[in-house]
Amino acid sequence: MTGQKNDFTLPRMSVWNKLEENDLQDIEMLVKSYKEYLNNAKTEREAVSVTEAMALMNGFVPIEEIEREHKKNPSTPLAGKKIYVTNKNKNILLAIIGSTPITEGFSLIASHIDSPRLDLKPNPLIEKEKLALLKTHYYGGIKKYHFANIPLALHGVIFTKDGRKINLSLGEKEDDPVFTVNDILIHLSKKVQYERKTPDVIKGEELNILFSSIPLPEGDKKKRVKLMVLDILNAAYGITEEDLVSAEIEAVPAGKARDVGMDRSMVGAYGQDDKICAFCSLAALFDINTPLAETSVVLMADKEEIGSEGNTSMQSNFFKLSIARLIALQEEYNSLKLMKSFMGSRAISADVSAAINPNFPEVHDHNNAPRLGYGIAITKYTGKNGKYNTNDANAEHLYSVRNIYNEAGIIWQSAELGKVDEGGGGTFAKFLAKLGIDIIDSGPALLSTHSTFEVSSKADILMTKKAYKAFMLFEKTKK
Ligand code: MN
Ligand code: MN
Numbered sequence: 001m002t003g004q005k006n007d008f009t010l011p012r013m014s015v016w017n018k019l020e021e022n023d024l025q026d027i028e029m030l031v032k033s034y035k036e037y038l039n040n041a042k043t044e045r046e047a048v049s050v051t052e053a054m055a056l057m058n059g060f061v062p063i064e065e066i067e068r069e070h071k072k073n074p075s076t077p078l079a080g081k082k083i084y085v086t087n088k089n090k091n092i093l094l095a096i097i098g099s100t101p102i103t104e105g106f107s108l109i110a111s112h113i114d115s116p117r118l119d120l121k122p123n124p125l126i127e128k129e130k131l132a133l134l135k136t137h138y139y140g141g142i143k144k145y146h147f148a149n150i151p152l153a154l155h156g157v158i159f160t161k162d163g164r165k166i167n168l169s170l171g172e173k174e175d176d177p178v179f180t181v182n183d184i185l186i187h188l189s190k191k192v193q194y195e196r197k198t199p200d201v202i203k204g205e206e207l208n209i210l211f212s213s214i215p216l217p218e219g220d221k222k223k224r225v226k227l228m229v230l231d232i233l234n235a236a237y238g239i240t241e242e243d244l245v246s247a248e249i250e251a252v253p254a255g256k257a258r259d260v261g262m263d264r265s266m267v268g269a270y271g272q273d274d275k276i277c278a279f280c281s282l283a284a285l286f287d288i289n290t291p292l293a294e295t296s297v298v299l300m301a302d303k304e305e306i307g308s309e310g311n312t313s314m315q316s317n318f319f320k321l322s323i324a325r326l327i328a329l330q331e332e333y334n335s336l337k338l339m340k341s342f343m344g345s346r347a348i349s350a351d352v353s354a355a356i357n358p359n360f361p362e363v364h365d366h367n368n369a370p371r372l373g374y375g376i377a378i379t380k381y382t383g384k385n386g387k388y389n390t391n392d393a394n395a396e397h398l399y400s401v402r403n404i405y406n407e408a409g410i411i412w413q414s415a416e417l418g419k420v421d422e423g424g425g426g427t428f429a430k431f432l433a434k435l436g437i438d439i440i441d442s443g444p445a446l447l448s449t450h451s452t453f454e455v456s457s458k459a460d461i462l463m464t465k466k467a468y469k470a471f472m473l474f475e476k477t478k479k
Pocket of ligand 1: 112273274304351352
């Protein structure tokens, strides 16, 4: 047979070629608030406070308020209530309550709001070669040399001896000072640096932040630059060196999110892994204005970049407790009901994947690698060395997500994290999967993930937000 044949291949298309006029306007509005979100939420603590403020503006109320109301009047209907709950200033969970019991399952979009960075050591301040430096311990997977020679800002909290909590954000405003890690100049690099392997171009103990240079006036004291800067810190914040021990200060790239490209089609910024998914899940949730059958939950976790350990991570009790509290609002709680609820739930592990980088295309299997601007990625598994340490999503759940996306007109692509045995990584999907939740990784692809300037496609941001919204709105009975 000759002539026109049907095309049975998996379609792959640039989102840009499929957009309509109103989509372009949607992108502009969405990306404007996305960039603001990135600028104001560089750390997990800031992400929680920005998210909480947005939640309040969108009619969400703290769970404690609903619990009090419920105690007074248990017959008040819950369906349609918008609730949020926070955990230790580093996690937030938001929910719109549906009309069916939570014990029958809920939908979940879970992302993480921590990003790789340099954390100050507990006792960070030293003087070396007549300069004051801050010692750091890097957090998460970074190429250490990325953090040298760029302006850094300091974000975090300090708890003082006299009982104050200082919220620090220094280096973001136009007239703020910034900080930096100094690499060795090229003229003298030959012996000290050029023989090193890439991960050691800058070593961990060389990630010292230049902090100040003026010494105390001449005297017999040693370390006069350190003494001088302690005076400055005390004048500015009323703190002593000991107060720095009870602080959490994170050094992150200073500056704002920017448009990238002559066509302004991309966003460049620090921390898009994974605030791009956190933001898109929020935008999707805030866009829901029809009654839901199933309760929709949006969760933002911390500590994903260091293996989801600790009491603000996905492995902490916060998520389970929050769902238990939601059940307890609807009916008498017991742990059997909680387990049943998880078993009936469906989720997206909202995290980024790795787009093909034209400078290093050889690390990908191109049949299974996502492209920038080609829609939200669906990643069945991550892991390394033969799918170790990953959630390998069920075909049933993948089928369901694929259908939801197709029915909503979402442009999506199938993704894998690099060639087999090329490297690898993971997400927290595996921890939620253990609870019995059907879960799969799905989020936009980035270029230069974990660098100080990650790049995303504006078209993928729109697709991701729409995809998450469609996932929340899907009615399980149709399955
Ligand atoms: Mn991530
Ligand atoms: Mn990451």
